[in-house]
Amino acid sequence: xxxxxxxxxxxxxxxxxxxxxxxxxxxxxxxxxxxxxxxxxxxxxxxxxxxxxxxxxxxxxxxxxxxxxxxxxxxxxxxxxxxxxxxxxxxxxxxxxxxxxxxxxxxxxxxxxxxxxxxxxxxxxxxxxxxxxxxxxxxxxxxxxxxxxxxxxxxxxxxxxxxxxxxxxxxxxxxxxxxxxxxxxxxxxxxxxxxxxxxxxxxxx
Amino acid sequence: xxxxxxxxxxxxxxxxxxxxxxxxxxxxxxxxxxxxxxxxxxxxxxxxxxxxxxxxxxxxxxxxxxxxxxxxxxxxxxxxxxxxxxxxxxxxxxxxxxxxxxxxxxxxxxxxxxxxxxxxxxxxxxxxxxxxxxxxxxxxxxxxxxxxxxxxxxxxxxxxxxxxxxxxxxxxxxxxxxxxxxxxxxxxxxxxxxxxxxxxxxxxx
DNA sequence: TGTACATCAGTGAACGCGCGTTCACTGATGTAC
DNA sequence: TGTACATCAGTGAACGCGCGTTCACTGATGTAC
Numbered sequence: 001x002x003x004x005x006x007x008x009x010x011x012x013x014x015x016x017x018x019x020x021x022x023x024x025x026x027x028x029x030x031x032x033x034x035x036x037x038x039x040x041x042x043x044x045x046x047x048x049x050x051x052x053x054x055x056x057x058x059x060x061x062x063x064x065x066x067x068x069x070x071x072x073x074x075x076x077x078x079x080x081x082x083x084x085x086x087x088x089x090x091x092x093x094x095x096x097x098x099x100x101x102x103x104x105x106x107x108x109x110x111x112x113x114x115x116x117x118x119x120x121x122x123x124x125x126x127x128x129x130x131x132x133x134x135x136x137x138x139x140x141x142x143x144x145x146x147x148x149x150x151x152x153x154x155x156x157x158x159x160x161x162x163x164x165x166x167x168x169x170x171x172x173x174x175x176x177x178x179x180x181x182x183x184x185x186x187x188x189x190x191x192x193x194x195x196x197x198x199x200x201x202x203x204x205x
Numbered sequence: 206x207x208x209x210x211x212x213x214x215x216x217x218x219x220x221x222x223x224x225x226x227x228x229x230x231x232x233x234x235x236x237x238x239x240x241x242x243x244x245x246x247x248x249x250x251x252x253x254x255x256x257x258x259x260x261x262x263x264x265x266x267x268x269x270x271x272x273x274x275x276x277x278x279x280x281x282x283x284x285x286x287x288x289x290x291x292x293x294x295x296x297x298x299x300x301x302x303x304x305x306x307x308x309x310x311x312x313x314x315x316x317x318x319x320x321x322x323x324x325x326x327x328x329x330x331x332x333x334x335x336x337x338x339x340x341x342x343x344x345x346x347x348x349x350x351x352x353x354x355x356x357x358x359x360x361x362x363x364x365x366x367x368x369x370x371x372x373x374x375x376x377x378x379x380x381x382x383x384x385x386x387x388x389x390x391x392x393x394x395x396x397x398x399x400x401x402x403x404x405x406x407x408x409x410x
Numbered sequence: 411t412g413t414a415c416a417t418c419a420g421t422g423a424a425c426g427c428g429c430g431t432t433c434a435c436t437g438a439t440g441t442a443c
Numbered sequence: 444t445g446t447a448c449a450t451c452a453g454t455g456a457a458c459g460c461g462c463g464t465t466c467a468c469t470g471a472t473g474t475a476c
Contacts, residue, residue, distance in 0.1 A: 033322070035322075114372070114376045114378065115376070116376060116377050117238070117240075130378075130381075131381065150398075150399070150402060150403075152382045152383060153398075153399045153402060153403055154403055155382060156370070156373070156379065156382050156383070156399070157366060157370070157399065157403050157404055159369070159373065160365075160366050160367075160368075160369030160370040160372075160373055161362060161365050161366035161369055162365075162369065163365075163369035163372060163373060164364070164365030164366055164367065164368035164369025164370070164372065165361070165362070165365040165369070167319070167368060167369065167372055168361070168364065168365055168368060171319045171320070171321060172321050173319065173335075174361065176335075176336065177357045177360060177361050178357060178361070193355075193358075194355070194358040194361070194362065197355060197358055198355075198358055198359055198362050198406070199362055199406070200406060201403070201404070201405060201406015
């Protein structure tokens with residue numbers, strides 16, 4: 001009864017351990033990176049014994065898979081929140097800003113989402129949630145005037161440019177180009193102007 | 206005297222252990238990924254005792270730093286080999302192809318180059334070699350007609366789109382868009398046409 | 411309302427593993443004279 | 444050309460660490476009657 005949230009344990013039985021462990025894993029990879037993740041550390045943060053997680057996830061990969069699904073869902077929400085207007089180019093720019101903002105705000109989730117070696121790819125929810133997350137983005141590209149005949153190629157190149165920006169900033173490579181740009185400053189001060197100036201490219205020529 | 210190459214040890218003293226350990230580490234991260242790397246495994250592959258690497262590199266990070274430097278040097282060579290013509294757009298497309306080809310041919314090196322947490326960033330050679338590797342690429346962008354007023358922004362966005370393509374293919378995300386495209390098929394059959402069609406964007410508009 | 415019992419959820423100790431690093435050592439090499 | 448000695452390079456055993464997973468157990472919960 002005392003204390004924080006649903007994470008509180010009420011005695012011998014936790015009551016909500018599965019959700020608490022997912023939340024702990026999410027926090028760990030946010031704060032210490034994927035390298036800092038371990039089942040034991042999750043158990044410690046949730047305040048349970050080291051054997052408890054196995055009852056809910058079977059293995060470490062099972063828990064990481066849940067975090068990756070959480071990541072795709074939250075990215076999908078962030079992209080859906082952008083909505084769309086009559087100006088497709090503006091819509092795409094706002095989608096790009098949302099995508100990069102998500103990556104820099106949730107670096108652990110974002111990196112895990114692109115580490116298929118760490119999750120259970122046979123889980124049918126995995127392909128489903130990653131596809132769903134990017135569907136609004138793909139639709140925005142499809143709505144563009146003058147779309148290339150090879151729509152897949154255009155989706156890929158536009159997605160790549162957004163994805164590359166996120167990765168270069170996350171991995172500290174943008175600082176060579178934008179002096180002293182922290183992730184926060186990059187998203188708030190550098191990226192909007194950059195997108196308005198140069199992005200996305202036209203394919204009609 | 207018998208056997209392979211310079212890696213052969215001639216008795217108690219190896220003769221060329223430092224180079225042999227770098228080569229072993231490079232092979233390990235190529236075959237098993239960065240997760241498969243350990244000092245002990247490198248020592249095993251080089252045929253020396255587990256304590257030997259410490260004499261040459263001090264720590265695991267020291268050895269990984271050498272591999273990252275090797276990676277930047279080889280990427281720089283691949284990009285310099287492209288050369289340049291009168292057609293800047295064509296030059297950029299060939300640079301992009303070389304960049305992605307490098308990433309898919311040397312996935313271990315490429316990933317390590319963008320994992321600054323694993324290397325000694327205080328080593329002055331690190332910033333120098335990564336900057337040098339991309340200088341030819343930056344020059345090609347600078348030579349473009351109609352370059353944007355903010356040259357840094359343009360370098361960043363063009364680089365991002367190449368870098369994003371490489372990462373999406375490496376991480377298995379391109380298969381959603383290009384059915385059955387292995388890395389080899391992607392580079393040989395998909396990417397050249399894709400670049401000619403849609404890349405890079407113009408900034409004059 | 412109460413009791414017996416099945417099921418569930420978490421415990422805690424133990425297992426074996428591979429790891430980075432240390433260190434006294436020893437074999438090989440090179441140099442001074 | 445030969446000898447003494449310093450330096451270098453690699454050995455191998457040991458250290459302590461954190462990890463994933465297993466398993467017999469026990470405390471709590473829920474259900475049937």
